[in-house]
Each structure stands twice: as C-alpha cells, then as structure tokens.
Amino acid sequence: MCNACVTGARQPAQTGRRNQSVEELSVSTATGLEMNLTIAGVGGRSYAFVIDWHIRVLVALLWMIVFTPLASGGIAAMEQRLGAATLAGLPIYVGVVPAVLIYLLYHPVLETGMHGHTPGKRIAGVRIVTPEGLTPTPGALLVRNVFRLIDMLPLFYALGLIVAAVTDRHVRIGDMAAGTLLIYVDEGAAASLDRSAVRIGATGLDPGQMELLDALLRRWRQLDAGRRMELGGRLLETICRARGEPVPEVRNLRDLRRRLRGIQRAGSGKDAR
C-alpha cells in the first residue's frame, strides 16, 4: 500500500494547462518527490459522461436493432419447423438483455479494464484515481458505479452534479463512497518526452531554447511588430551562436519568422519553409 502523504490544496496549476487558479491534489511519493494532479471539475466530469452516455446508448441500440429482428426471424423459422410457439422470449434474451447489460456494465467494465479511463474520459482528458494518485481497485470502481443510483436522483444526475460542484475535490457521492476522484491527465505528456528528445537532438538546441522558441512562435500574432522583431532577433542570434553558426541577416518580420520556424521544424521532420 502506498505510504504517500496526501494533501488537497488550492493553488495555481503548474502544468500549464490553465492559467487561472485550479484545485490540485498533492501526492507525496515514496521517493520524496511531490506530484501535483489537477482535479477535474464539474465541466470535465460532465463532458466525459455525455460522451460515454452517447457511446453506450448507441452501442446498446445498435445491438438491439441488429439482433432482435435476427432472433425473431430465427424463431419464426424454428416455430414453423417445430409447430409450436415455445421460443417467445428469445428476442428479448438475444436482443434486449445484452443491450441492457451493455448500458449498465459499460462504466464498471471499461473503467476496470482501462485503468480508470473510459472512451469518454479519455476524450475529455480525465481519469479516476485514488487520493494517492493510484488506479482504484475493481471493488472501488464497482462501488462508485452502484452509487450512481443516488447520484442520478431526482433527474439527470442533479444530485451528483450539485454535490460535485460544492465539494472540495469535486466528487459525487459515488466517488465519496469509493474513495476516488477525477483528475485531468496530460494526454500529450507521454509523446512530448520522445518528441522533445528527438527535436533537441535534431536542432541542436537545449531544452530551454526549444521551449522559448515554441512559446514565441505560439504567441507570434499576439505580440506587436516591434516586440516580435526584438525577441525573435535576440533568440535567433542566441541560437546561431550556440550552434556555432553565423547570425543571418534578417530582411523583415516574415523572414525572421520563416527562419525561426525552420529551426523549430528541423526536429519535427517537417518542411522548413
């Protein structure tokens, strides 16, 4: 069991996902490192749920539409052969019961199999974790889902939404019962490690310069012409000197941007035009 010390704190996010004050779960790990996980609010939670709801309803309906007539047709043929109406319930068992099971078991099965994710949660960039930042046990995920019965009261998850809106960690009653919460996941982080390593190797820039270059080009349009020329020119000069190359003559803003983009794209394998 994790001996992590866990504290919930209201502090500015460090991940760069949001600039405004957001709530974070601070997890102290066994190696002494502290990790800050951004807690998902009602918005992220609802977004994930709506996507999941559509998926499960569509899959369940599709099952019913395909298999109920198939079962009915099969029964008609068998009844003609057998001469007796003995299989009256079969369309329900083949068409309706599996569809209901798909609808009801969608969350517990996928959350267990996908380590706290569902397709909707993945799209919304959220994940279920314990207060220690770990994947919840299948039992906890089952408790969380059984308590949907109370969260959905009286209509459209009103109680769950109200409770999630007013609680510190934005949890619904099911989460309280299971000891879980929803956090934002930095979905691009895994790829960013490889990407930045490749780019640093290809461009010869150090990580700080790479970050600066990315930030400048991202905010290019927000800066006025003078600032663009000043910051861009200085950065180009620093990069060229660091790489041991002569500093090129920059004709205008467009030329400056083209050159900076060329350096940035050298590591991504894209055309440097």
Add this chain to the structure above:
Amino acid sequence: MPADRGLRAWLDSRVPRWQAHRRLLRRLRRHGGHDPRDVRRTIEAYRSVARDLSLARRLMPGSEVTRGLEDLYLGLHDVVHTRAFRPRDTVARLYLRDVPALFRAMHRDLAAVALLLAASAGAGWLLVHSFPDLAPLFASRSMIEDLQRGHLWTRDMLNVMPPSLISLQIMSNNMIVTLTSFVLGALYGLGTVYIVGTNGLMLGTAMAVTARYGLAGQLAGFILAHGVVELGMIILAGAAGVRVGRALVHPGELPRSEAFRRAAEDGLKLAAVWLPALAGSGLIEGFVSPNPAYPLPARAVLGLSWAFLVWTALTGDLWRLAARYTARLRRSSP
C-alpha cells in the same frame, strides 16, 4: 556554452532509458508483471526516473521533457504501489472470510431492519383491515375485481408471459430495489428506512386485501417457495444501507468520509450474496410459484432448502462444507 552542452549530453544519455522505461510500463499495464525480473526492473526504473525528474524540474521547469518525465513517473508510481488484482483470491476471501465476518457483525442492524419490515407490514395490515376503503390505494382496481371473483392475480401470470421472462422481470426488479435500498443509506439511513418501510407496507396491505376475500392462504402458498429468501435479502440490503447511514451519523474514531467509504465497501461485499440469492428466488418465482402443479409441501421444502443454502452461504458454512467434501473426494479418488 558548457552548461547547455552538458544538459544535451545528459539528455542524449537518458532518453533511450526513458523510452525503455516507457515500453516496460506499457507492457506491465497490458499484461501485468509476474516475472521477478520485471519487479526489479520496475523498482529500478521508478527510482531512476525519480532522480531524473528531480533534476529536470530544477534545470528545465515546465518543459516538455519535465512534463513527459512527470507522466512516466506517475505511471511507474501507479504500477509500483497499486495492489495486484487476483480475481480468484479476491472471490475466495470475499465468500470465505469477509461476508461471514460482516454477517456476524451486523446482527443488530439485521434485527432492526427485520423489525421495521415486520412493523410496517403490520401497519399495512391494520390499515386495510380497519379501513377497507383504503385498499385501492395499494392495489389496482383490476386486482381487486379479480379478488372479488375469488381469483388471485398470480394465477394468470403464466398465461401472460413465459416463466423465463417473469423470472427476469422479477429478479431485475428485486435487484434494483435492494441496491437502491442499500445506496439510499447515504441519505443518513433515511432512504433505506423509506424503502424497507414501503415494502413492508405493501406486503401487509397485500396480505390484508387477500385475507378480506379469503385468499390469504393462497397468497402465502404463492410466496412460500421464494419469499423467505426474497424478504431475507431485502432485510440484508436494508441492514447494509443502515450501516452506511450510521457511518455518516456516528463515524466513531474514523473520519466521516473513511467510515462512509468502509460501510459502502462492506455493503457491496454483502451484495455478492444477496444479488445471486435474488436471482435464484426470481427463478423460483417465475417457474415454481405461479405453477399450480407444485403442491404446498413441495413449495415449503424448496423454499426452506433455498433459504438454508443462502443462510449457509452468508455464514460461510456452505463453502467450508464444499471444500471439505471436495477434499474428501480427492482423497478417496485413486
């Protein structure tokens, strides 16, 4: 710039390792790690990434590399600290140890909920018995007309639907009622009291209405085979709900949130018995109870046997007996 060159050299040397750690993490997440070498590798990776992350946070705060390392570290932290899930052991522990211990520990809650069910049933009986005009509040007009003609509504059940569908409908309804009764315990136990109370009231009024037309014996005969377990499971789910409510009102030495979490977990463990028991009762109610071919003694034997089986499953004796019998069979086989 020697510092930048040093950083680049460090990254060049570390990136292949991080990629290897990422591959290991992906493999462990997909297939689990049963090989002791994997365990050693994971622990080493966890420590190594922790060191690298600490350095990256100082040298490149907020950079892509740091973000990627944080993600890798969190993944390894999860793999290292999450307890392995072994379904077989979990199920064995649940039925052999957890459920019997819980069942023994909750006899007061069980008694209280049984009393509540009996009291509300008695109140329902008294109400309809004293004020017969109130009967239409609890039973539909067609049901009362059937009773007036000397027909119990259960008699035509098999003409309307095949037994399998009746079973399915009954068992799903009972499962939802019991789960709702348990879950509504989160309203400080009041939701559970409401569900148990209304169920008792319905039972009492149904008995009173049928008794009024001299059909109470037939209704008791109908209930006999499945009702003992069904009512027992309503009481069990109610007791689990009451425990959830009590955890919120009197959490004892635990924080309220922790007491609530434990009571909810315990309730779900008990559901591992009451849900299959209700499935069995549903089958009996669909196939046996409405079928006049089964005489009263047969229904009584079936009902009591089923209740005994469920009782021994709750106390754990059933599994101990089964284990003893299996061991004896193994010893006697050549």
